[in-house]
Amino acid sequence: MQKKFNRSYDSLEDIFEFTEDILANREIQESMRFPIHFVTEELFTNMVKYNPENSNDILLDVDASADGVTVSLTDFGVDEFDVTADREVDTESPLEDRPIGGLGLHLIKKMVDTLEYDYSEKQSTIKFTKGND
């Protein structure tokens, strides 16, 4: 099921309700819902954060079945930014040396089964899957 959302953090509540309705209707187990909401938010807010001047809505597609859940987000009229690329993240240094921010992409890779990025004609599509535990 697809829906477009305004490029704003204020869309997060609607995105949560849209996704949660689909997961609940398909009886997706409770333990999978947190990571699905988490990864969806991180990807969406990344798109908002790095292209604030873009006026295009962001397309969210959620497909849930007995085998698991597939979510894709498509951003239109943007430059390439491969979220699957390896980035160094500091999760071990002492408090005073920890940077604030930058954890999102590190965390989503811990929570998904697959993460794919596709870019063509100024269009970014990120797809992730999460299977039943």
Added chain:
Amino acid sequence: MFDIEFGNNGEIVCSGRLDAAQCEKAQSFMDSVADGRVLDFASLEYISSAGLGVLLKTQKRLAENGAGLRIINVNNHIHDVFRYSGFHAIFEIEAPGGQS
């Protein structure tokens, strides 16, 4: 829906979903906290990386005076997020039942 307030014993009680849209509210509250506190997450269902930023920024500020946050009643999902983030080394964290 997200809420943050002081509890009866001076602890900070968070409830609902702390997503990127709610971080300004959370940060504004935490900026008013001047000393070490217990942060009760018993009713907090969800936190995203933006919420982690609020916690980290507050912890850094409090640490300058030798204080810090102790986060209690953390649900399993948020506990996983803390673990993946290496937060156990820089916060005192307790899951329900007092396990760290």
